[in-house]
Amino acid sequence: MTAPIAFVTGASSGFGLATAVRLAEEGYRVIAAARRLDKLETLASRYPDQVLALQLDVADRAMVKRAIAELPADYAEVDVLVNNAGLALGLAPAQGASLDDWQTMIDTNCLGLAAVTHAILPGMVARNRGQIINIGSIAGDYAYPGGNVYGASKAFVHQFSLNLKADLFGTAIRVSCIEPGLAGGSEFSQVRFKGDEGKASGLYQGTTPLTPEDIAGTVAWLTSLPSHVNINVIEMMPVCQAPSALAIHRKS
Template sequence: MIVFITGASAGFGAEMARTFVRNGHQVVMAARRRERLEALAAELGESALPVEMDVTDKASIEQALAMLPQSWRQIDVLINNAGLALGTAPAHEAPLEDWETMIATNCKGLVTMTRALLPSMVERGNGLVINLGSVAGHYPYPGGNVYGATKAFVEQFTLNLRADLVGTGVRATNLAPGLCGGTEFSNVRFKGNDQAAAKVYEGTTPLTAKDIAETAYWIATLPAHININSIEMMPTCQGFAPFNIKRV
């Protein structure tokens, strides 16, 4: 099985690469940070192929795919993992540039990658697209605004893929985690404020990147007639908040 993972230089993506390679599969690891990719490739060996690529740049995607060695081009599983959250400011204060970056990465990059690889999967009659969503796409919270909206897009896009792909043999899944520690997610969201990032996980036992990787591997290795439409994961320390009511 050949697996193509975006955002593979750290976090979920890097752990997914490890999981698939250790179980005997080939992984195309795509991300912007070549140094990290090369270090991961050195760790994983010949079954891991590092590819420098920016999902927000259509030309970068096209070039990366065109440069794949012939023996690596039959992608069986696409994992659209690249994504980010920026800030927790309310909508009327959030920088528009942050919104644009989240949309470009979480939505535009995901659909561009999917459209690039989907036709060959349909032509072969098999394949799988795993899109990394979030519980933020299902449940609103203050400061979630555009991040949550992009993940709601991922959920609906995945379901609509399922509608289009019925009978083709190609599967699609939205993998939606909740609170997950041990990655750069919150450091990126708080723009390098490590103290604020650490506070998110203070006193909790969150999900880990390994938990997400093992779930993606389970989805990818199910019998070909089974499609997991959506899978939502939370740690046991996370639940649902009451409605937000402003009292005067």
């Protein structure tokens, strides 16, 4: 039997890298897609003939369409799509935030995820098999100061996932959304604070956050479920985090 094929975006680091590794170890042939080809090639060298490195900027619609249309024949029929590529930029309040940062988050987290899905989904429907796993965030459910467009973009991922499942009613295709909370071991915070290591590391001081391997394990669990089981949404937090009471600012 031919090994199933997984397509993982943002696979050069963090959740995406851990997911690509986990799925390769589970026996998948993995298309590892990201902008940084050198990191992908390092990964592919660890799994020869099993991991295909694909340079891809999900925010570039033409590049997405071309890259997926030109996949090698033995990698073309994607069984599992993991839409992981995404980022947060800044933590300023909306009135002081950068519009360019907002645009980048929308282009990547919303339009990029939609473009990859749009390119791969028709093949899944034609074959009547497949699974889409979108990586959202608890930021899409719980507002916090400075979350503004990042949180809104992850709310899009949540709702888009549910609406995909509604559209795919009557097919065998499954759709899930994983929504992690505080997570370390990736470049997420370094990217958010544009290389400010002090700010990035401060977020995790005194905590035991989720790890990329935790997310990868959850992806692997979803793929292992019987084909008649669909998990709509998984919300994950480390034990040190909780959905707490709404913040109230009190005048002195």
